[in-house]
Amino acid sequence: MKAIQVGLLGIGTVGTGVFNVLKRNQEEIKRRAGRGIEITMVADLDTARAQAVVGGVVKVVNDARAVIANPDIDIVIELIGGYGIAKQLVMEAIDAGKHVVTANKALLAVHGTEIFAAAHRRGVMVAFEAAVAGGIPIIKALREGLTANSIEWIAGIINGTTNFILSEMRDKGLDFAVALKEAQRLGYAEADPTFDIEGIDAAHKATIMSAIAFGIPVQFDKAYVEGITQLGAQDIRYAEQLGYRIKLLGITKRTPKGIELRVHPALVPAKRLIANVEGAMNAVVVQGDAVGTTLYYGKGAGSEPTASAVIADLVDITRLHTADAANRVPHLAFQPDQMSDAPVLPMSEVVTSYYLRLRVADQAGVLAKVTGQLAAAGISIDAMLQRQAQDVGGEGATQTDLIILTHSVREGTMNEVIAQMQQLPTVLAPITRIRKEELA
Numbered sequence: 001m002k003a004i005q006v007g008l009l010g011i012g013t014v015g016t017g018v019f020n021v022l023k024r025n026q027e028e029i030k031r032r033a034g035r036g037i038e039i040t041m042v043a044d045l046d047t048a049r050a051q052a053v054v055g056g057v058v059k060v061v062n063d064a065r066a067v068i069a070n071p072d073i074d075i076v077i078e079l080i081g082g083y084g085i086a087k088q089l090v091m092e093a094i095d096a097g098k099h100v101v102t103a104n105k106a107l108l109a110v111h112g113t114e115i116f117a118a119a120h121r122r123g124v125m126v127a128f129e130a131a132v133a134g135g136i137p138i139i140k141a142l143r144e145g146l147t148a149n150s151i152e153w154i155a156g157i158i159n160g161t162t163n164f165i166l167s168e169m170r171d172k173g174l175d176f177a178v179a180l181k182e183a184q185r186l187g188y189a190e191a192d193p194t195f196d197i198e199g200i201d202a203a204h205k206a207t208i209m210s211a212i213a214f215g216i217p218v219q220f221d222k223a224y225v226e227g228i229t230q231l232g233a234q235d236i237r238y239a240e241q242l243g244y245r246i247k248l249l250g251i252t253k254r255t256p257k258g259i260e261l262r263v264h265p266a267l268v269p270a271k272r273l274i275a276n277v278e279g280a281m282n283a284v285v286v287q288g289d290a291v292g293t294t295l296y297y298g299k300g301a302g303s304e305p306t307a308s309a310v311i312a313d314l315v316d317i318t319r320l321h322t323a324d325a326a327n328r329v330p331h332l333a334f335q336p337d338q339m340s341d342a343p344v345l346p347m348s349e350v351v352t353s354y355y356l357r358l359r360v361a362d363q364a365g366v367l368a369k370v371t372g373q374l375a376a377a378g379i380s381i382d383a384m385l386q387r388q389a390q391d392v393g394g395e396g397a398t399q400t401d402l403i404i405l406t407h408s409v410r411e412g413t414m415n416e417v418i419a420q421m422q423q424l425p426t427v428l429a430p431i432t433r434i435r436k437e438e439l440a
Contacts, residue, residue, distance in 0.1 A: 003036030004318045007067035007098075009043050009089060010079035011050045014103060014130070017303030018077065018310050019054060029311065033318040037311075039077075043067045068093045075317055077310060078102040087111055094118045094126070099321070101313040103130035103306060109204035112211070112218035116331040123325040127313035132205040133158050133282045135305030136298040137312065142212045142286065143333040149288030151213040153253035153260075155439055158205045160280035160300045161196035162228050162248040164188045166265075167278045170236050170245065176229060188280050198227035199248060199263040206250030209284075210261050214254055214342065215334035219261070222344035226264035235357060235432060238403045239267050242383055244355075245275040249437060258343040260350050267355050267405075267436040273297075274439065285439060348412035353382065353436040355405055358421065359389060359429035362400040366426045370402065377417045380407045399428060405436060 008015055019039055022029065030036050043064040044050040050060045064080075067073060068089065076093040078100060080086045086107050091114075093100050100119070102108070108115065108128055119126045129139045133156065142151070157163050161183055168179040180197065183189035195201045207220045228248050239246050244267035253260040268275040273295055277283040282300030287293050299305035320328050330336060360366045367386075374381065385403040406414075418431050 001035040003038045004033075004074050004314070004321065005038055005040045005072050006075045006077060006314065007041040007043070007070060007073040008039050008077045008079065009064045009067060010081070011042050011044045011053055012079065013303045014306045014310070015042075015044075015077075015079045016053050017307030018079075021304055021307045022311055022314075029315060033315045035318060037314050037318055041067050041070060041073060064089050065092065068096050068098065073098060074321065075099045075101060075314060077314075078104060079310075080104075081106070083107055083110055087115075090115060090126075091118060094122050094124055097122060097124060099125045099127070099317045101127045101130075101310055101317070103128070103310060105131040105201070105204040105208060109207040109218055109220040112208065117336070119331065120325075120336050125317050125320065125328060126331055127317055128208070129313050130306045130309035132208055133284060133296070134298070134300040134302060135308045136282055136284065136296045136300065137309065138209065138284050138296050139212065140312070141294070141296060142209060143329055146286065146288050146291060146294070147333065149290045151254065152287040152289060153251070154206075154209050154213055154284060154286050155274070155437060156206070156209070156250045156284035157247055157274060157277050157282055158250045158284065158300060159196055159199075159202040159248060160282055161189045161193060162199075162202070163277065163282070164280045165197070166228065166231075166236070166246060166248065169231070169233055170240070173233055173237070175233050176231055197229055199225045200227075202248060202250045203263040206252055206261060206263055209250070210252035210259060212333045213252060213286075214259055215332065215338065215340045216259060216342055216344070217339060218332075219344055222261060224262040224264065224347040224350075228265055230432075231265055231434075232432070234401070235355070235434060238357065238385060238387070238401070239355065239434075240270070241385060242267075242355075242403070242405060243270050244268060244436070245270050246434065247275065247277075251437065254342075255345065257349060258345045261344050262347060262350065265434050267434055268439060272439055348410070348415065350411045351408050352411070353406050353408045353438075354414055355403070355432075355434040355436055356418070357432040358402045358404075358427055359399060360402050361426040361428060362388075362398050363426065367402065369424055369426065370404075370421055373417055373420050374404070374406070377409075377413055379409045379414070379417060381405070382407050
């Protein structure tokens with residue numbers, strides 16, 4: 001049987017990995033797919049570099065549309081990234097009747113509804129395993145492996161850069177800025193790390209997982225996004241003393257009122273497996289009603305780990321290339337006419353528990369006033385620490401850090417109470433608030 005012919009748009013780090021792994025494991029992949037899979041055309045603006053990667057066996061062009069226009073190409077792999085030209089090329093490939101494989105989480109999180117609808121109309125597949133958690137097959141697990149379950153919640157460490165930074169802050173006691181510079185020096189963080197450290201990258205991935213888990217459209221614009229830039233080394237230290245570790249989590253949860261979709265730092269009990277995921281590794285916990293808790297762990301980025309996911313998509317498409325479109329696994333797991341209109345909840349309606357750190361005057365009556373305001377709002381306290389402030393120069397003896405863990409409360413209520421406590425004359429600095437997730 002004739003090999004499936006693939007066109008590759010962009011042969012940077014991931015594209016090079018795809019080409020090399022596909023070439024190295026071609027016989028094994030052929031045995032699994034039932035026919036050969038060959039990259040026969042590559043588009044990249046740097047044609048000299050692309051030619052050096054592929055040698056003389058693959059046609060290299062500098063125009064991606066030439067790949068899409070080639071009638072012999074069955075599958076187009078988009079590895080350009082971003083929202084702009086990548087979207088145009090993906091839509092043009094779909095319109096030309098090509099299947100598409102992409103690792104572009106930003107594109108799918110923002111424009112996925114439009115892209116999947118176009119693919120459905122045209123009867124082609126858009127595969128995107130590599131868009132979430134690199135080499136971890138979390139998309140396939142959600143779409144197929146857990147299809148018998150009603151998914152209850154997902155919580156994931158889905159950005160390796162921020163997890164590396166938080167690991168460095170915990171292990172070495174570094175401040176955020178110092179840990180970020182170390183991440184950049186080692187190549188874990190970009191020169192402009194905004195998408196990572198502000199939580200945007202993780203939110204793109206959480207948006208995609210949420211859509212698959214709950215059968216809702218991709219709605220990145222409704223996600224709550226908070227990064228790690230405001231975390232202090234003292235908060236990581238205090239969390240440890242209370243039996244928790246701080247992780248940047250992407251969380252999506254089904255509730256009676258709607259769907260939670262949020263990314264933010266969170267205290268996680270140190271005994272949870274996901275709390276012990278360190279460095280640049282990724283992990284995703286999925287809670288299903290039938291299977292219970294499942295954990296998926298591995299490399300969330302890198303040339304060959306991501307290539308592993310891209311090639312898995314190529315194999316899936318190759319197996320189903322001649323299948324009736326109606327009998328393929330739907331893009332977002334649920335049949336297109338069975339999508340849910342469950343609302344994504346605003347963050348003010350989310351119910352969770354909290355870590356609060358207040359820098360207060362070390363004098364009688366302060367604790368009573370703070371706990372009194374919490375009690376008046378119906379917020380109960382789970383645990384409390386009081387530690388002498390160490391970072392305020394000569395006045396250190398007159399100030400103290402008050403650390404409070406609360407039980408569950410609506411975020412809007414907590415916002416109101418924090419605003420009230422902030423007005424107390426004995427509260428000497430902005431209150432630090434970090435959400436707490438038991439993940440039980």
